Every structure is written in C-alpha cells, then in structure tokens.
Amino acid sequence: MIFEISILAAAALTIVWLCLDRIHKQKRFHQEIQQVNELHHEALEADRKRHELLLDGLSDALFLVDQSGVVCYANIAARQMFAERNVVGQSPQAVFPDARFIEAIHQCEKTHQPMVQRLVLPQQLSPLGAKENRGVNAWLLDVAPLPPEAYPEAKLRVLLRDLTAEFQSEQVRKDFVANASHELRTPLAIIQGYLENLLEVGGLRDHQQAARFLSIMSKHTDRVSRIVEDMLVISRLESGEAAALSIEPFEFHSCVQDVLERLEHLIVSQQATVDFSKVQRGLMISGDRFYWTQVLFNLIENALKQNPRPGLKVVVTGMQQDKGIYLSVADDGIGIPSSHLPFVFKRFYRVDQNHTNSAIKGTGLGLSIVKRAVEAHGGNISVSSIPGRETKFSIELPTPQESMVATAGIAS
Numbered sequence: 001m002i003f004e005i006s007i008l009a010a011a012a013l014t015i016v017w018l019c020l021d022r023i024h025k026q027k028r029f030h031q032e033i034q035q036v037n038e039l040h041h042e043a044l045e046a047d048r049k050r051h052e053l054l055l056d057g058l059s060d061a062l063f064l065v066d067q068s069g070v071v072c073y074a075n076i077a078a079r080q081m082f083a084e085r086n087v088v089g090q091s092p093q094a095v096f097p098d099a100r101f102i103e104a105i106h107q108c109e110k111t112h113q114p115m116v117q118r119l120v121l122p123q124q125l126s127p128l129g130a131k132e133n134r135g136v137n138a139w140l141l142d143v144a145p146l147p148p149e150a151y152p153e154a155k156l157r158v159l160l161r162d163l164t165a166e167f168q169s170e171q172v173r174k175d176f177v178a179n180a181s182h183e184l185r186t187p188l189a190i191i192q193g194y195l196e197n198l199l200e201v202g203g204l205r206d207h208q209q210a211a212r213f214l215s216i217m218s219k220h221t222d223r224v225s226r227i228v229e230d231m232l233v234i235s236r237l238e239s240g241e242a243a244a245l246s247i248e249p250f251e252f253h254s255c256v257q258d259v260l261e262r263l264e265h266l267i268v269s270q271q272a273t274v275d276f277s278k279v280q281r282g283l284m285i286s287g288d289r290f291y292w293t294q295v296l297f298n299l300i301e302n303a304l305k306q307n308p309r310p311g312l313k314v315v316v317t318g319m320q321q322d323k324g325i326y327l328s329v330a331d332d333g334i335g336i337p338s339s340h341l342p343f344v345f346k347r348f349y350r351v352d353q354n355h356t357n358s359a360i361k362g363t364g365l366g367l368s369i370v371k372r373a374v375e376a377h378g379g380n381i382s383v384s385s386i387p388g389r390e391t392k393f394s395i396e397l398p399t400p401q402e403s404m405v406a407t408a409g410i411a412s
Contacts, residue, residue, distance in 0.1 A: 060161045061074070061078035061159070061161075062078055062159050063087070063095070063158040063159075064156070065105070065155060065158065067153075069091060071088055071089065071092065072088065072154055081127055081128060082129075083131075092105050097126075097129075100117065100141075104143050105158065109155075114142070114144040114145075115141075116142050117140075117141045118138065118163065119138065119139045123135050127139065127160060136167075136168075137164040137167070138163040138166070139163055140160070140161040142158075142161070143157070143158050144157055172347075179348040179364075180231060183364065184227060187223045188220075188224065190220050191221060194214075194216060198210060198214075230369060231365065237373060245287065245288040245376060246290070247287055248286070248288075249286045250285060250287070250289045253282075253283060255296060256276050256296060259293060259297045260274055260276070262297060263304070270312060271311060272304055272312040272313070272314065273311075273312070274313075274314045275313065275315045276315075276316040276318075278317040278318070279319075280318055283318050285397070291373040292373070292377075294369055295369075295370050295395075296329070298367065298369055300329060301366065302366055303331040303333065306333060307331060309333075312332065313332050314329065315328075315329075315331070316329055324396055324398045325396070325399060330390055330393070332389065335385040335388055335389065335391050336383070336385040336391055337385075345367050345368055345371040347364065347365055349368075370393075377397060378398055379396055379397040380396050381393060381394065
C-alpha cells in the first residue's frame with residue numbers, strides 16, 4: 001500500500017514537474033516572441049526614421065496619402081511650404097488650392113499609373129499661399145502609386161517641385177528673343193526699303209535724294225549695331241561671365257571724365273551741362289571698369305536723349321559713406337511718370353515721351369544693362385522721379401576690403 005502511494009506521489013510530482021516545465025517553456029517562448037516583436041518593431045521604427053531622414057533631405061515637397069484618402073506624412077520641405085497650417089490628416093482637396101492637383105491624384109488612383117504635370121498658376125492659387133509674391137508661378141506635380149507590400153499605410157506619394165525660377169527665366173528668354181527680333185526687323189526693313197529705291201533705274205542720279213537715303217540708312221545701321229552690341233553685353237552678364245569680371249580698383253572720377261569725352265558731341269549739340277563736382281577725388285571703386293563705363297554712359301546718355309530740350313543739367317555724384325559707396329546720376333528734365341517707374345529696367349522698355357515719329361529711338365536695353373552690371377558687382381540701383389523737377393538713379397555699393405578712398409577735396 002505504501003509502495004503504491006509512493007508510486008502515485010512520484011507520478012503526481014512528475015506530472016506537476018512536466019506541467020511546470022511546459023508552463024516555463026511557454027512563458028519563455030512568449031517572452032522570446034515578445035522580444036522578437038519588440039526587436040521587429042524597433043527595426044521597423046529605425047527603418048521608418050531612416051526613410052523619413054532621407055525624405056526630409058529632399059528639397060522638393062513630398063506628401064504621402066493613406067488608404068482613407070488623407071495626407072498621412074509630409075516631409076520638412078512640405079511642412080515649411082504649409083507652415084501656416086498642419087497638412088497631416090487633411091484631404092488633398094483641403095491642401096492643394098487648384099483643381100488640377102486633385103484631378104491628377106484621382107487619375108493616378110484610377111489608373112494606378114504615375115501622373116506628371118507641369119502646372120502654371122496665378123499668384124492666388126500658389127501652394128505657398130500668402131507667402132507667394134512672385135506673381136505667376138510654375139510647379140511640377142508628380143503623383144505615383146506606392147507598392148502595398150512596401151508601404152502598407154500609404155497608397156500614393158505626391159511630389160511637388162517649384163519650377164517658378166526656371167519658368168520665369170524661360171519667359172524672359174522668349175520675350176528677349178521676340179523683342180530683339182522686332183527691334184532688329186524695323187531698322188532692317190527701313191534699310192532694305194531705301195536700298196530698293198537706290199537700286200531702281202536712275203535711283204542714284206538724284207545725288208541729293210541719294211545722299212538723304214544713305215544718311216538715313218547710316219543712322220539705322222548704327223542702331224542695328226548698337227542693339228547687337230547691347231545684346232552681347234547682356235548676354236555676357238547673364239551667361240556666368242559676370243562671375244569672372246575683371247575686378248581691379250579704379251578711380252571713379254577718371255571714369256566719369258572718359259564717359260563725358262565720349263558724349264561731348266551730344267552734350268554740346270543739346271546745350272546741356274553735366275556737373276560732376278560732387279564726385280570725390282580719389283574715390284576708388286573695385287570692379288570691372290568696362291562695365292562701369294557702360295553704366296555711366298547709359299545713364300547720362302539716357303538723361304540727354306529723354307530730354308532733348310536745350311539747357312538740361314545733369315549732376316553726377318560719387319562719395320564714400322559709412323555703409324559703402326553711393327553713386328547717382330540726376331537730371332532736371334521732364335521726369336518719368338510714376339506708372340512707368342516699376343518697368344524702366346525691363347528689356348526694350350521705353351517711355352518714349354519725347355521722341356517724334358522721325359526720331360531714331362534708343363535700343364531699350366541701356367537701363368537693363370545698367371541694372372545687370374550693378375547687381376553683378378553686388379550693388380543695388382533704384383530710380384525716383386518728380387516730373388518737371390528731378391529724375392535720379394541711385395546706386396549703392398558695398399565697400400570691398402581692397403577699396404580705399406583718398407579724399408583730396410571735391411572736384412571743381
């Protein structure tokens with residue numbers, strides 16, 4: 001009897017031990033499963049952070065749209081674009097202002113194919129909202145589906161790239177080509193017309209009329225040459241050649257004198273006066289003298305040609321100031337209407353208040369060259385005008401370390 005009880009007790013103990021062992025193994029198994037899950041979760045979280053780090057490194061705005069059709073992720077560029085509000089959790093209709101964005105997203109959802117569009121938007125529909133101040137703006141919209149096995153939480157990615165700078169440059173180039181073609185076509189047509197008259201039978205026998213025709217043709221030939229020369233100067237300034245300017249210190253006063261010598265005939269013929277007594281003797285500018293000669297020549301010539309009446313006074317100023325160098329060219333002519341002031345530096349833009357129909361107009365590139373040349377030297381130029389009293393072009397330049405002013409008095 002005692003033996004049987006011992007056997008039963010041993011069996012019970014064995015069963016208890018087996019149960020405890022099984023429970024221990026199950027507990028250890030669950031712990032291992034939990035550890036594996038935690039490691040997997042940590043790996044997924046680390047992988048997600050690496051992905052977000054990569055996506056945040058993009059300069060383009062990137063959005064992820066989840067299965068319910070709302071934005072579930074936005075990278076740094078996207079968050080900065082919509083800094084005024086949180087776009088995560090919003091529908092694309094609430095995020096993007098133009099219907100073409102939504103159409104592209106719906107088309108991608110329908111076809112499961114990438115959709116790439118170039119959108120040109122008015123200022124009020126820009127994704128930048130109130131921060132947009134560039135007028136018409138352009139964007140590349142790239143929408144593509146995401147593989148569900150790689151992105152279970154998101155079904156689409158929306159990439160938005162700002163193309164406004166490229167768009168505006170392209171528009172400037174197109175306008176430049178169109179305007180240049182128009183400006184060249186007019187004098188060439190005139191030259192061709194007079195040549196046809198001269199080549200007619202007996203066209204050269206009337207020496208007085210032939211001389212008049214040749215004189216007009218010569219003026220328009222000079223105009224074509226000036227347009228081509230000005231276009232080459234602008235091309236050099238915008239092609240990157242401006243970054244390789246021949247920077248050397250030169251005396252501004254002597255540069256003014258050289259320009260006035262070139263314009264002496266026009267100054268005398270118009271009975272004008274150019275006062276440069278406000279240019280400091282010894283004022284040194286560190287820059288490309290060729291382009292500064294262009295700047296002064298165009299500003300003074302522009303004042304003379306816009307005011308052909310006798311007695312015009314032009315004042316040139318150049319001085320060292322605490323914040324840099326200040327230059328200006330002012331005249332007491334009829335002035336520029338305020339409606340024209342925002343556009344005077346645009347290519348081929350002319351006020352043309354004082355030209356008669358028979359006058360040979362300027363190229364319309366002079367002030368554009370001035371602006372480009374000043375900016376290439378790190379300066380700023382502005383214009384102000386009080387009609388009938390004064391028109392002034394003001395230039396502010398930073399003082400380079402190598403620049404120096406030896407003020408030896410004011411030029412008389």
